[in-house]
Amino acid sequence: MTRTLSAPVTVAFDYTRSTGPVLGRFLTGLRDAKLVGGRTSEGKVVVPPPEFDPVTHAAIDDFVEVAPTGTVTSWTWVPEPVAGQPFDRPFAFVLVTLDGADAPFLHALDVSSPDQVSTGMRVQVRWADERVGAITDIAGLEPATGNGPTAVDAPEGRLGENPVTGVITPVSLDYQYAASPEESAFYRGLNEGRIVGQRCPTCRKVYVPPRSACPADGTPTAEEVEVSQTGTITTFCIVNVPFLGQKITPPYVSAYVLLDGADIAILHLILGVPADEVRMGMRVKAVWKPEEEWTYSLENIDHFEPTGDPDADYDTYRHHL
Amino acid sequence: MRDVAVVGFAQRQMEEFDGSPTCVELLVPLFAECYEQTGWTRRDVGFWCSGSSDYLAGRSFSFVSAVDAIGVIPPVNESHVEMDLAWAMYEAWLKIQTGEVDTALVYAFGKASAGVLRRTLALQLEPYTMTPLWPDTVSLAGLQARAGLDAGLWDERAMAEVANRSLTDAEKNEYSVRKGGSSVEELLARPMYADPLRKHDCSPVTDGAAAIVLAAGDRAREVRDRPAWIGGVSHYIDPMSMGTRDLTRSPSTARAAAAVDLDGVELAELHAPFSHQELILRHELGLADDVRINPSGGALTSNPMFSAGGIRIGEAAQRIWSGEVSKAVAHATSGPALQQNLVCVLGSTTEGASN
Numbered sequence: 001m002t003r004t005l006s007a008p009v010t011v012a013f014d015y016t017r018s019t020g021p022v023l024g025r026f027l028t029g030l031r032d033a034k035l036v037g038g039r040t041s042e043g044k045v046v047v048p049p050p051e052f053d054p055v056t057h058a059a060i061d062d063f064v065e066v067a068p069t070g071t072v073t074s075w076t077w078v079p080e081p082v083a084g085q086p087f088d089r090p091f092a093f094v095l096v097t098l099d100g101a102d103a104p105f106l107h108a109l110d111v112s113s114p115d116q117v118s119t120g121m122r123v124q125v126r127w128a129d130e131r132v133g134a135i136t137d138i139a140g141l142e143p144a145t146g147n148g149p150t151a152v153d154a155p156e157g158r159l160g161e162n163p164v165t166g167v168i169t170p171v172s173l174d175y176q177y178a179a180s181p182e183e184s185a186f187y188r189g190l191n192e193g194r195i196v197g198q199r200c201p202t203c204r205k206v207y208v209p210p211r212s213a214c215p216a217d218g219t220p221t222a223e224e225v226e227v228s229q230t231g232t233i234t235t236f237c238i239v240n241v242p243f244l245g246q247k248i249t250p251p252y253v254s255a256y257v258l259l260d261g262a263d264i265a266i267l268h269l270i271l272g273v274p275a276d277e278v279r280m281g282m283r284v285k286a287v288w289k290p291e292e293e294w295t296y297s298l299e300n301i302d303h304f305e306p307t308g309d310p311d312a313d314y315d316t317y318r319h320h321l
Numbered sequence: 322m323r324d325v326a327v328v329g330f331a332q333r334q335m336e337e338f339d340g341s342p343t344c345v346e347l348l349v350p351l352f353a354e355c356y357e358q359t360g361w362t363r364r365d366v367g368f369w370c371s372g373s374s375d376y377l378a379g380r381s382f383s384f385v386s387a388v389d390a391i392g393v394i395p396p397v398n399e400s401h402v403e404m405d406l407a408w409a410m411y412e413a414w415l416k417i418q419t420g421e422v423d424t425a426l427v428y429a430f431g432k433a434s435a436g437v438l439r440r441t442l443a444l445q446l447e448p449y450t451m452t453p454l455w456p457d458t459v460s461l462a463g464l465q466a467r468a469g470l471d472a473g474l475w476d477e478r479a480m481a482e483v484a485n486r487s488l489t490d491a492e493k494n495e496y497s498v499r500k501g502g503s504s505v506e507e508l509l510a511r512p513m514y515a516d517p518l519r520k521h522d523c524s525p526v527t528d529g530a531a532a533i534v535l536a537a538g539d540r541a542r543e544v545r546d547r548p549a550w551i552g553g554v555s556h557y558i559d560p561m562s563m564g565t566r567d568l569t570r571s572p573s574t575a576r577a578a579a580a581v582d583l584d585g586v587e588l589a590e591l592h593a594p595f596s597h598q599e600l601i602l603r604h605e606l607g608l609a610d611d612v613r614i615n616p617s618g619g620a621l622t623s624n625p626m627f628s629a630g631g632i633r634i635g636e637a638a639q640r641i642w643s644g645e646v647s648k649a650v651a652h653a654t655s656g657p658a659l660q661q662n663l664v665c666v667l668g669s670t671t672e673g674a675s676n
Contacts, residue, residue: 004339011379015448023449046565048450054565074471074568076463077516082440084455093460095468095563104564106456106464114516119471135450169453171444175379175435180341211389212345218363218392220349 005184005296012172019165022051022060027164030137033127033154035066037101044102048135066100068125068149073097073104077114083174086110086140092117096141109141116143127152133164182210185224187296193288197262199223205263209298228260229286231304232312234320235265238275253278257304258320265320266298272305281311324671325417326541326548329355329426329534330635334496334623337434338528341386342378344430347530348390355426355534359544363392366534367422369399371429372409372627376444378435387430398422405429406631407592407653407663410533411554423537430530431626438526438626446657447561458657459523462595463515465568465658470517474569475600477517481508483596484521484621491618499525499622521621524594529625531632549638549667552648553581556663561656568658574605577664581650586666588613588640588649590633594624598659602652606664616640630654630663637667644669 019027022038026048029036038049038060045064052059075094081087086108094117095104110126111117122144129152131137179187182198186209189196197208198221205214206225213220236255253275256265270278271287284304294300331354333347340346356362369391373384380386384401391397400416402409406429413425433441439457446452469475482505489502499521514520534544541548557573560566589612593599599621603614615621617636620629630653637649647669655661 002339004341006339009379017448019449027449050562050565054560074464074467076460076467076518077513078457078460079515082437082455082457084440084453085457086454093456093464095464106451106454106563108454114513119467135453167449169448171452173376173379173436173441173444177379177435178339178341178432180343180346183341211386212341212343213349213389214392215389216392216394218349218352218390 003184004178004181005187006176006178009175009177010172011175012170014168014170016166016168019167020051022049024164025049025063027133027135027167029065030135031131031133031164033131033152035068035098035125037064037066037098038062039064045100046103047098047101047105064100066098068098069144070096070098070101070123072109072117072119072121072123074119075109075117083172086136091140094123094141096123107138107141111143124149126150134167180212182212182221186210189226190298190300191294191296193291193294193300195227195229195259195286197225197227199225206261207264208259208262208266225261227262230307231257231259231262231284232317233270233278233280233282233284234258234317235280236270236278238278251275255284255304257284258317263320268298268301269303270305271303279311281314281317283307283309283312323418323420323537324541324550325414325535325537326545326550327533327634327638327667328536328541328544328548329358330532330638331355331358332496332529332531332628332632332635334498334527334529334625336498336525336527338432342380342432342435343383343386343389344432344530345387345390348387348428348430348532351428351530351532352390352426355532359534361424363397366424366426367398368413368416368425369397370409370413370416370425370427371401372404372406372427372631373401373430374403374627376441377438377626378432404627405653405655406531406533406628407634407651407665408556408630408655410535410631410634411556411663413535414551414554417535417537423540425535426532427535427631428530428532429628429631431628432528433526433626434528442657459515459518461563461657462523462598463518464563466517466522466595466597468568469597469600472569475597477509478505479600480522480596481505483599484508487615487619487621488521490616491622494618494623496529497618497622498527500618518595522596524621524624527623527625527629529628531625531628531635533631533635545642547642547644547669549641550669550671552666552668554663554665555580556661558656558661559659561660563658569601571601571605571659571662574602574652574659574662574664577662578606581664581666583607583650583666585648586612586650587646588616588637590615590617590619590637590649590651592620592630592633592653594620594629594654596621598654601659606650606652613646634665634667641667641669
């Protein structure tokens with residue numbers, strides 16, 4: 001048995017960002033297969049344009065179109081690309097100063113070995129087939145050909161028609177998530193139909209789920225304690241509002257259930273009683289899913305339902321609110 | 322200004338921590354070591370500050386869970402930075418300067434091995450034109466190393482010398498996750514990884530945690546005969562863009578160094594996760610040739626995210642306590658390719674400690 005339980009987890013979110021006028025201008029250019037730099041107070045053309053001048057701090061408003069060809073000023077080999085990079089095969093990240101610009105920018109160069117890239121080499125932009133107004137509208141850079149970049153279908157005329165004002169940048173991160181040894185004992189217990197907490201040796205409080213240290217006094221918790229599957233509702237709310245990912249049709253009741261023998265309530269679902277009859281002090285018991293569905297999860301307990309016993313005295317749970 | 326000293330330090334570093342990303346399990350024994358070193362209990366600590374980031378291991382509010390390791394009844398005076406331990410220490414140093422508290426315990430933790438660290442760190446980049454390309458940490462450092470190689474500011478041999486000295490010194494550091502020097506020739510004979518970087522030019526992914534204890538004036542003298550007095554602490558930030566700064570220099574390090582007194586420094590603990598970055602830092606700090614660099618083995622051999630910078634301060638402080646040196650400088654970095662830099666001068670006397 002491993003010391004701790006672990007499982008893969010992915011955390012993902014699509015960030016929606018407004019661009020502002022300067023980055024918006026740059027991204028509008030990319031959508032239209034044009035490269036736009038900004039001229040700083042020192043007369044330098046920088047791509048992508050900085051939003052504010054590095055010396056005067058004034059907003060940059062002098063935009064300059066530069067060429068889709070340029071010179072590599074630094075490079076590094078990427079032997080093991082990570083997810084989301086411009087190429088899924090080994091490539092080079094390069095700093096390239098585009099013709100007409102005075103400062104380099106970062107992008108990926110599509111070559112198959114480090115022997116094919118060098119500082120000073122000439123490269124050109126490879127446009128993405130579908131461009132939306134994002135840095136990835138440049139599919140990558142490629143060694144320069146005599147003819148320049150492959151032409152793409154792009155609007156002629158004035159730059160910045162129908163400007164890009166927002167961009168969506170998806171972020172997705174993969175982790176191997178481990179539980180603490182104490183949490184692992186808790187989940188292993190659930191997999192066996194038991195609810196396991198731990199007792200603080202100093203203040204004697206029993207924590208469910210267990211924590212690595214008592215949050216009241218910082219003492220490591222060591223003594224494992226199995227608690228009852230029956231408890232008291234200390235507080236609750238009736239969920240009437242639908243939300244993304246909701247699994248149960250409202251209205252339903254989420255409640256804090258203080259299991260007998262525990263000093264921390266767990267949050268769970270209350271069924272088997274009309275929502276408007278749920279009350280503080282109500283005695284409830286765990287209703288488990290069929291054993292063949294058990295896993296290392298608190299979801300092994302499907303819900304809690306009333307035991308039918310008389311309500312608990314307020315004094316029995318007033319210190320746990 | 323009040324005289325403030327580093328009086329306690331504890332650390333854990335490992336290749337792979339198999340516990341929860343909240344790292345409570347690591348922090349409890351670290352705090353116990355700090356209490357033992359100082360003779361304090363948690364109630365003697367006037368201010369707590371932690372450094373961590375949830376992006377590292379995908380656990381939300383891990384810094385809130387980590388507070389369990391303190392014990393918060395009665396409530397504690399507590400703060401958090403999404404930065405390295407060194408910056409948490411800076412906040413605590415300021416807090417002590419305000420006069421509100423006399424003591425502080427700062428800590429940091431991170432489980433970098435839970436994800437793909439070099440990819441996760443792309444989230445600290447400019448989100449419109451950089452993050453969507455997922456430039457990994459190693460690649461950004463490689464671009465920087467190449468710039469210096471091309472400019473003739475350093476060569477592969479100089480980088481290998483840094484690596485060999487670090488790996489050799491790490492043999493004496495029980496916490497270093499990579500150790501074992503050989504020779505510059507042997508290192509140069511190893512294959513390129515991310516050309517121009519070999520694997521030993523890049524710090525290993527490291528999990529870990531660390532804690533530093535600060536105390537003012539007589540509170541520090543009560544703890545140690547030779548507290549490591551903070552003679553000055555300063556930090557600056559360079560632009561994030563890789564194109565608009567000279568990657569072979571670190572202006573923010575130079576500015577931070579100019580704000581403190583480095584005269585007579587005998588030892589430097591530099592937070593250089595890549596070998597060539599130590600060369601940049603030595604240049605910007607203007608360190609003399611006889612200054613001992615990274616006797617701990619440095620971050621090149623063990624680089625736990627969010628504590629490796631502060632560990633430099635702790636390592637330097639230990640050598641003040643022991644009498645090995647009288648004046649040292651510690652440096653911490655954050656951001657891509659040495660973007661943000663903090664410099665902290667430590668001395669055996671309070672002379673200069675009020676600067």
